[in-house]
Amino acid sequence: MGTTAQSDADGDASGVDAVPAVGTIVTALTMGCLLVPVRQGIDEPTVLGASVFAAIAVAAFLARRYGILERERSGLVAAVSSALVVVLSATAIMLGTSGSVTVPEVGWSISLLFGALVTSFTATGVAIAEYAGISGTGLSRRAGQFLEMVILGFAGLIAMQIASIVVSVPMIVAVGELTEFQWQAVSYLATGLGLGTVAVGYLLFRGYGLSYVDIELPTLRTVVWMVVGLILIFGANIAVSMLITGAGVESAEHSLSETVEQNVGLVVIIVPAMVLIVGPFEELLYRNVVQKSLYETFSRPSAIVVASTVFMVVHVGAYATAGAGRVLASLISVFALSLVLGTIYERTDNLVVPALVHGCYNALLFVPYLS
Template sequence: MSDTAQAVEGEDDGDPLPSAVVPTVGTVLAALTAAALLIPARDGIDEPALWIAAAGALLTTGLFLTRRHELLERRLAGPAAAGSSLLVVLLSGYVITQGVLASVVLPGLGWSISLLFAAFFVAAGTVGIAVADAAGLSSRGVKRRLGLTGEMLVLAFVGLIGISIAAVFLSLPVQLLAGEPTELQWTVVEYLSFAVGLGGVAAGYLAFRGRERSFIDLEAPTLWTVGWVVGGLLLILAANLGISSLMTAVGIEGSDHTTTQRVAENPDLLLVIIPSMILFVGPFEELLYRNLIQKSLYERFSRPGAIVVASVVFTLVHISAYATAGAGQLLASLSLLFVLSLILGAIYERTENLLVPALVHGCYNAVIFLPMYL
């Protein structure tokens, strides 16, 4: 067992709260998911995937109940509940991409919410609870991991704010010297802001946590590094092609990135965007999301768990960038982004060298935009 795994298990010893708390939470979440799916199914939405998802949620509820009353071993019930919840996530997500939202208005508030989106997100949380239960984590252990996840989410969104603040200050000299920036000038400022904003936030977080510069996993390139970069780039491009083809085959459409729409209107922007992906976006996004967020998550999560959680954070932060179409298209694009982030996280975990995922990420982005220039 690795040192990380030993630390994860050891930290939960002596929890004064009853062991049934985690499966009880899982039961509540699974029951809420089932209710959110059964209401539109009862209302006559003719979608087989919806009925299967509802059955999966009911199965998950039953599995957690058996765990709560100690009728089934956690090493059997936990993985089964995680698997059935994951199926619910996939099926409810598919239904959403088909344009079914099952929106309802909350009484007294006038707010409209989508029951399908509620089921999707609650089922995703249920997967995490099921994994925690299978691993034998106590309620204290779950709380600690949720706390660290929340901290990483805050750090990620502070990174977005940092980019915006940096853009304001970097645009000031341009405005003073040349007046209102052109779109090309603003694009230069925008990508320089990635370096200044994310780099500044990263430095601030390291100082806040009292971590040395050695926390940054940056090593000189070698032939081994080049091999990982080439192999990682081919893998992530193949994953993009495969998943995109699968989505097309089942009738799922994604949304365009906001940058893609800008490039369609002004192709000259690619002269700035393509090199910036390699020089700024890839390196500084990987610095924040992999070297800081994912590595910090190693303190309480297993390595695979940290990769998944960091990828969730990475995906959530990119919602605004893909919010160019309907809810179904947005979810499809974010699902693809999540898988690609898992690959980058795995590459970083294997190599422990920021240079590798930074180059893979940057080159991947550049390759995606390159056909628009040719």
């Protein structure tokens, strides 16, 4: 691929204390989000446990700031503690606990546990940066690129909506009202056109050129990775589903699954579209553009996690018809599957492999409807 991350140890002397300072603020926010529900009388073990680990993370960052703990040790303690807060707060939300508060005057209800989930996820990243010796400047650069990739991901969604209008209007003018089958065809054409336009446009804007796209003919090695990838992606899906089900939580259905249940005949167009359009174009944007761009500032393992986070965030809308707990459970599955796809791409440096694995996996989910 020819792209490597900038040094994790950025060596910016002026920002030497910035990372533990940021970590202290973020973990303090996490602890605040958890202590309010506790004071409200919520005594769920997951919430109480998350509060304890949040306090440990705050203590670790403070110990680093005041020279009590060395950088690696404080970073490790803070990272493990914050990661446990992520797990426990996510579990609490999936089990139906929200710890909501109402904003005065406005009347909005805000889930403090969701706030704890977001801030603890952020704190985990900051703690890893501390452990790796990244300076304040390096952390700022990485945060900026992450935000840029999130914007790029949502730009893909917007472009798909615009492409849908561009494709459907001439069809409506030509043939009148579209059938559900025709609308499904429009949707997939818009997916390819929208995601492809954003991906290519970003590459040209950054001056990378189309040579940045990693397309190679499959070799025996890549074919093996395709088979292994499908096994891993189904295995990850089963494992996550078992964990979520074991916790007594149901995941939300993708909006497309609900559509197919109402009209099984749509599977005829959905299955090939998954392999020929959805898999290739989503992987083009989220792996070959987003993940590969992240290699410039993140290590490759970190880039896989960050790209998967972007992929998960932009899929929120696909599950938004269910409750918060079920949506979160589904997004965890999306995140796990994205980790597998990201790893396959990183191992092969060939877009064709994750594109086919992604497309075939999606298609296989709908094959049972053909019987």
